[in-house]
Amino acid sequence: MRKSSVPGRKNSAYLFLAPAASILLLVLMVPIFNTLRLSLFEWTMRTLNEPPVFVGLRNFRELFGSANFRESVRVTVTFSLSVVAIELLLGTILALLLEGEFKGMRLFRTLFVLPIMIAPVVVGIMWRFMYHPSYGKINYLLGFIGLGPYGWLSNPDLALRSVIIADIWQWTPFVFLLVLAGLQGVPKDVIEAAKVDGTNYAQNLIYIKLPFISAVLGITAVLRLIDSFRSLVVIYNMTGGGPGVTTEIMSIHLFKTAFTSQRLGLASAVAVMLLLLIALFASVFIWNSLKGERR
Amino acid sequence: MNVKKLVSIVVFIAISAVVFSGGAAERDVREVDPPGGREFEWRQYEGTTLVFNFPNHVHYNAMLESGVLDDFEALTGINVEADRMQYMNMHDAQVLEMSKPIGDYDLISMVVMWKAEYALGDMIRPLEPFFDNPALVLPDYRFDDLVPAYVEVTGIAGGENIYIDGPGASLYGLPFGSETSFMIYRTDIFDEYGLDVPQTYDELTEVARFIYHEVPDTYGLTMRAASGHHATHAWLLHASPYGAKVFDDNWEPAFTSDESIETIEFMKKMIEYGPPGMVGFTQDEEFAAFLQGDAAIYLDASVFAGPAKDPAQSRVHDRIGFALHPSQRTPLAETGGFGIAIPKNSQNPDAAFLLMQYLTLPEIERRIVLAGGAPFRMSTVEDASLYDEYPEFEVLADQLVHANADWRPIIPEWGEINNMLGIAINQALTGQKTPEQAMQDVYQPIRDVMIRAGYLD
Numbered sequence: 001m002r003k004s005s006v007p008g009r010k011n012s013a014y015l016f017l018a019p020a021a022s023i024l025l026l027v028l029m030v031p032i033f034n035t036l037r038l039s040l041f042e043w044t045m046r047t048l049n050e051p052p053v054f055v056g057l058r059n060f061r062e063l064f065g066s067a068n069f070r071e072s073v074r075v076t077v078t079f080s081l082s083v084v085a086i087e088l089l090l091g092t093i094l095a096l097l098l099e100g101e102f103k104g105m106r107l108f109r110t111l112f113v114l115p116i117m118i119a120p121v122v123v124g125i126m127w128r129f130m131y132h133p134s135y136g137k138i139n140y141l142l143g144f145i146g147l148g149p150y151g152w153l154s155n156p157d158l159a160l161r162s163v164i165i166a167d168i169w170q171w172t173p174f175v176f177l178l179v180l181a182g183l184q185g186v187p188k189d190v191i192e193a194a195k196v197d198g199t200n201y202a203q204n205l206i207y208i209k210l211p212f213i214s215a216v217l218g219i220t221a222v223l224r225l226i227d228s229f230r231s232l233v234v235i236y237n238m239t240g241g242g243p244g245v246t247t248e249i250m251s252i253h254l255f256k257t258a259f260t261s262q263r264l265g266l267a268s269a270v271a272v273m274l275l276l277l278i279a280l281f282a283s284v285f286i287w288n289s290l291k292g293e294r295r
Numbered sequence: 296m297n298v299k300k301l302v303s304i305v306v307f308i309a310i311s312a313v314v315f316s317g318g319a320a321e322r323d324v325r326e327v328d329p330p331g332g333r334e335f336e337w338r339q340y341e342g343t344t345l346v347f348n349f350p351n352h353v354h355y356n357a358m359l360e361s362g363v364l365d366d367f368e369a370l371t372g373i374n375v376e377a378d379r380m381q382y383m384n385m386h387d388a389q390v391l392e393m394s395k396p397i398g399d400y401d402l403i404s405m406v407v408m409w410k411a412e413y414a415l416g417d418m419i420r421p422l423e424p425f426f427d428n429p430a431l432v433l434p435d436y437r438f439d440d441l442v443p444a445y446v447e448v449t450g451i452a453g454g455e456n457i458y459i460d461g462p463g464a465s466l467y468g469l470p471f472g473s474e475t476s477f478m479i480y481r482t483d484i485f486d487e488y489g490l491d492v493p494q495t496y497d498e499l500t501e502v503a504r505f506i507y508h509e510v511p512d513t514y515g516l517t518m519r520a521a522s523g524h525h526a527t528h529a530w531l532l533h534a535s536p537y538g539a540k541v542f543d544d545n546w547e548p549a550f551t552s553d554e555s556i557e558t559i560e561f562m563k564k565m566i567e568y569g570p571p572g573m574v575g576f577t578q579d580e581e582f583a584a585f586l587q588g589d590a591a592i593y594l595d596a597s598v599f600a601g602p603a604k605d606p607a608q609s610r611v612h613d614r615i616g617f618a619l620h621p622s623q624r625t626p627l628a629e630t631g632g633f634g635i636a637i638p639k640n641s642q643n644p645d646a647a648f649l650l651m652q653y654l655t656l657p658e659i660e661r662r663i664v665l666a667g668g669a670p671f672r673m674s675t676v677e678d679a680s681l682y683d684e685y686p687e688f689e690v691l692a693d694q695l696v697h698a699n700a701d702w703r704p705i706i707p708e709w710g711e712i713n714n715m716l717g718i719a720i721n722q723a724l725t726g727q728k729t730p731e732q733a734m735q736d737v738y739q740p741i742r743d744v745m746i747r748a749g750y751l752d
Contacts, residue, residue, distance in 0.1 A: 045387070045390050046390075046412050046415075046416050046707055047416070048390065048391070048394040049394055066740070067736065068715075068718065132572070133570070133571035133572025134570055134571055134572070134584075134587075134589060139571075149571045149572070151571060151572035151574065151575060152572075153572070153575050154521075154572040154573075154574045154575030154576075154725070155725070156725050156726070156727050239522075239575070240521060240522060240523060240577075241522060241523070242521055242522025242523065242575060242718075242721055243521075243522055243574060243575060243721055243722070243724075243725040243727070244522055244718055244721050244722035244725060244727050245522070245718055245722075246727075256523075256714055259386075259387055260523070260524075260710050260711065260713070260714045261710055261711035261714060262710055262711070263711070
């Protein structure tokens with residue numbers, strides 16, 4: 001790049017950037033810094049009027065010593081990786097099936113994305129009713145073929161799977177939308193040229209379409225991963241984290257630590273761990289995605 | 296700006312002021328007779344506005360329906376702003392509000408579990424100074440008529456025993472929406488199969504087993520058991536008659552005892568004989584299983600009598616009977632629900648005390664009860680003229696003798712312990728752990744909470 005010949009141009013660039021940068025710092029960094037700071041203190045909702053007491057790394061030691069916290073990390077990772085993998089697979093298959101234009105497709109696409117628009121609390125309650133052991137539609141329908149009734153949300157072996165299904169139902173359309181947009185960006189002439197060269201559907205998919213949409217798939221995976229790590233409302237309304245702690249993902253553990261146990265310092269430590277975990281997984285996904293692009 | 300525009304703006308502001316001012320424009324100017332014809336300076340706080348934070352709960356809904364708040368406003372000239380919330384959301388709102396130097400709440404309804412936390416945290420006011428002030432106390436208030444166990448569980452805190460009466464304790468709240476436990480059962484099923492109403496837990500187990508096996512499409516007992524608060528509540532409800540406790544007299548965890556394990560074994564049997572998925576039931580689902588006729592027996596908070604008798608809510612409203620909470624080693628029943636208290640940072644504590652007294656007067660309590668509320672005065676519970684319409688009161692009068700204010704250690708740290716215990720109990724009920732293992736696994740974590748809070752060394 002050619003060096004600017006206008007004196008002070010570099011400084012004025014910083015000057016123009018300063019307002020946006022300060023607002024970003026204020027709204028983003030201050031809460032994160034405060035959370036980091038509070039994780040080193042003991043402060044309860046019962047003592048909001050008193051200053052927090054510095055306890056060093058005690059909150060983190062307590063967390064790592066807690067069987068329930070360790071279980072919540074395991075549940076979170078299982079939940080997030082499962083929903084991201086299945087939603088990516090289903091969303092991509094659906095987008096491939098529905099990328100062509102035929103009659104009624106627009107209406108179908110609109111109906112298909114409705115789950116994303118429903119408020120999470122409604123999704124949670126709706127699925128809780130559907131899974132209800134006595135009055136739920138799922139057990140009712142299974143009853144016709146002599147199966148059940150099953151305690152979908154009360155059986156420790158089924159609860160997490162049931163929650164995963166609800167998340168897949170709500171968020172697969174989101175993946176579908178993004179992948180569909182990616183597919184529509186694949187140049188038609190490349191496909192046509194390949195067809196002229198005699199490629200079949202599978203070859204087109206593997207060697208042309210998927211490489212073209214790999215960046216979209218990567219960013220979709222990262223977005224869903226971050227969002228699934230922060231899931232709270234749907235699962236809280238469906239199971240409250242139970243049975244036992246089998247569906248208690250970290251955000252529910254955090255919520256309970258802050259508002260049931262009322263320990264704001266310990267809850268901040270959970271928030272820090274959640275942030276680190278999200279950053280770790282997101283970095284791996286982004287790194288792989290960039291590596292793919294460079295190739 | 297031209298004149299036309301200016302006039303339009305002024306008219307818009309005037310209309311907005313009338314529309315949004317609400318209370319001031321609609322001040323109640325009716326003449327209302329004082330309850331019981333009491334001679335009292337009712338209008339000494341005229342013009343004051345009180346903010347009353349209370350739950351969406353059967354008793355408080357009855358209060359609104361009975362019109363007593365409207366009458367209070369007309370009688371005193373005090374404006375009462377109602378801040379109604381879902382009860383699980385009230386705690387955080389109240390704590391945040393009461394942590395400010397000057398608060399917006401003048402009167403709050405608190406779940407009894409929060410009482411010690413508020414009192415020890417200096418967030419609510421002791422009531423003795425108010426009751427000692429002759430200018431504030433309503434004539435013939437009849438404090439002694441309030442159900443003693445309810446007063447203890449909703450109002451008494453501080454002192455050596457922290458959450459119940461004892462040396463150094465003070466009165467911080469009055470019962471309003473309080474409850475004990477009793478049994479509600481299906482008379483049609485019990486009559487048809489010649490079943491006796493269970494008086495002990497052994498008999499209850501046998502009756503539940505019989506109903507599960509012999510009565511088509513009907514299950515035994517409905518019970519809440521979802522992980523966390525609900526599982527702990529159910530365990531405590533049954534632990535009291537079994538003689539199990541959370542802590543011993545020295546604050547050492549005592550929930551690994553044989554009595555505690557026996558209580559969990561009883562609950563596991565009830566899960567087996569109960570409606571499908573009961574191990575994940577919250578209180579709403581516990582209620583629904585009885586209201587829909589799925590379960591033949593309900594054993595929990597007495598406040599459920601209202602919905603159970605209500606034809607709009609209950610499919611079995613015309614075939615239910617009431618009975619005492621079965622005993623086992625002890626005949627003890629729970630006490631809980633709500634009480635009302637005045638925040639320390641209230642801007643109008645004296646006027647709030649007037650409202651507090653008014654709502655708990657015998658005549659006002661009667662009006663709220665007749666609108667579907669929960670009785671909290673002995674004179675109402677023991678009034679035989681009400682028994683035809685309220686058969687549950689007769690059972691309640693006998694049950695209150697065994698109402699135990701010390702069935703649950705509601706120390707300020709209870710929220711954390713409640714959650715830990717509830718997870719462990721649910722793990723035992725769902726078969727993830729044996730009862731012994733589940734309770735042993737949570738022993739040290741709860742002991743650590745007690746050490747951190749200074750109860751143990």
